[in-house]
Amino acid sequence: MSTHFFDLDREQLRSFVVEHGLRRFVADQLQEWVYQRGVTELDRMTNVSRRDRERLGELVHFESARLLTERRASDGTRKLLLGWTGPTVEPTGNGLSLLEPASAGETECVMIPAGDRRTACISSQVGCPVGCRFCASGLEGLEGNLTRGNIVEQAWRLGRMAGVGRITNVVFMGMGEPLVNFPGVVGAIRTLNASWGLGIGARRITVSTVGLPAGIRRLARFELPVTLALSLHAPNDELRRQIIPWADRSTIEELLEACTEYFRESGREVTLEYILLGEVNDRPEHARELAGLARSLRANVNLIRYNEVEGLPYRRPVSADVHRFQSLLRERGVNVHIRASRGRDIDAACGQLRHQHRREQG
Ligand code: SF4
Structure with missing residues (x-):
């Protein structure tokens, strides 16, 4: 069976090709060719011999997902x-052994341009185990972890458009x-950062967590x-437990x-992320409480x-309240910023496209 190219680091790929006679x-x-020049078509790799290209075509593949939308x-x-294909989605392998391994599933990724920046917003799991009440991604729970290769592939595909x-x-x-998908995520970060990989500086890679100490x-x-970005979304435990089930x-x-x-x-420095939900967590008393937390941590806040x-049932906050x-x-x-809403006209909120796709498929 062919190996997913993006699963392997430099040394693993070297050992792999040697084991297979190259x-x-x-x-x-x-x-x-792949990381520096964005080329995966083997016949365009002009400095690789024809015999080696044919062999590589049998050994590796680059895309482990179908583009659905x-x-x-x-x-x-x-x-x-x-849409990921079965064998490339790992069983959970993270202690959540009650969950069935995913056999297939869909995830979203987004490319957000801003000036010279091209930010890839990528997924780490199929579905989500946390189930935040306001989020479409967690509606159907966790279906599986993405592999290192699945995660890298998202960034690579977005850059290749x-x-x-x-x-x-x-x-x-x-x-x-x-x-929750620690091995897959840190493996992918190593490839994203490596000079032989996508060469993205560690400071330009943000891991956003709902908070697992x-x-x-x-x-x-x-x-x-x-x-590190901590998705706090509420300034006290009581309110947090109402909107984030894992807050307990x-x-x-x-x-x-x-x-x-x-x-x-x-x-x-850690950043606090705070989604403003109209009339739920956007009241003045919430701002005052949040300010206390941010100051104790010396954290920046992104609204x-x-x-x-x-x-x-949640709604967008009105501008005056924001x-x-x-x-x-x-x-x-x-130090607080309001994050610009990007891509509203394409349902850029996390999980929305997948949610719609599943409903259309029945
Ligand atoms: S907001 Fe993040 S942690 Fe919460 S359910 Fe959605 S994807 Fe999961």
């Missing part, structure tokens, strides 16, 4: 719905909780100082302690206006 340097040639927004945002060019930043903010501590010991696994205080450790170990999801929320944080010395 010379070691063929692996380096192949990686250069592509959407383009008027602001340049591009979104793909990818016509007119996009090199991906400069990657955020793990698509479907799934990245720290043990997972945050584990990431603090990872060799690459990536940016740890308190905000425990999460902030783990984030402090992350800062100490990696030297990277995100909720994009409504059909069938879910600006008042921001002002209350600023007045208290917090």
Whole structure:
């Protein structure tokens, strides 16, 4: 059976080609064509001999998903719905052994252009085990983990789309909780960062988590100082438990302690992500509470206006409330930004495209 190219790092690919009768340097040639030049058509790899190209065609494949839908927004945002094929989706392998391994499934990834930046927003799992009440991704639970190769493939595919060019930043903010798929995610980060891979600096890679203290501590010991974003979404435990089912696994205080450790170990400031849900968590008292938390952690805050999801009861906050929320944080010395809503006209909210696709398929 053919091997997924993006699953292998430099040394693994070298060993793999040697085991299959090719010379070691063929692996380096192949990686250069794919990662540096964006070419996967073997017949375009002119410095690889015809015999080696034929053999590689039997041994490796590059795409482990079918493109189900592509959407383009008027602001340049591009979104793909990818349908993974069975053998490339791993069983969970992360302690959640009650869950069935996925045999197939769909995930979304998004390319967001802004000035010189080309940010890939990618998924780490098929579905999501967390089930935040406002999110379409978790509606049907977790179906499986994406492999290292599946994750890298998303960034690579987004960069390969016509007119996009090199991906400069990657955020793990698509479907799934990245720290639950730790091996797949850190493996992918190594390829995204490597000079033989996509060459994206560690600081330009953001892991966004809903907050698992043990997972945050584990990431603090990872060799690459990536940016950590904590999806807090509520300034107190009671409200947090109402909108994030996993919030009953740890308190905000425990999460902030783990984030402090992350800062100490990696030297990277943590960002707090906060989705503003109209009249749920966007009241002045919530802003004041959040300011206290952000200051204790010396964290920046990103405010995100909720994009409504059909069938879910939450609504987008009104602009006046968003600006008042921001002002209350600023007045208290917090560095706070309102994240621009991108791609609203293509349902860019996480999981929406997949949700629609499944409904259409019945
Ligand atoms: S918001 Fe993130 S963690 Fe929550 S259900 Fe959606 S994908 Fe999962």
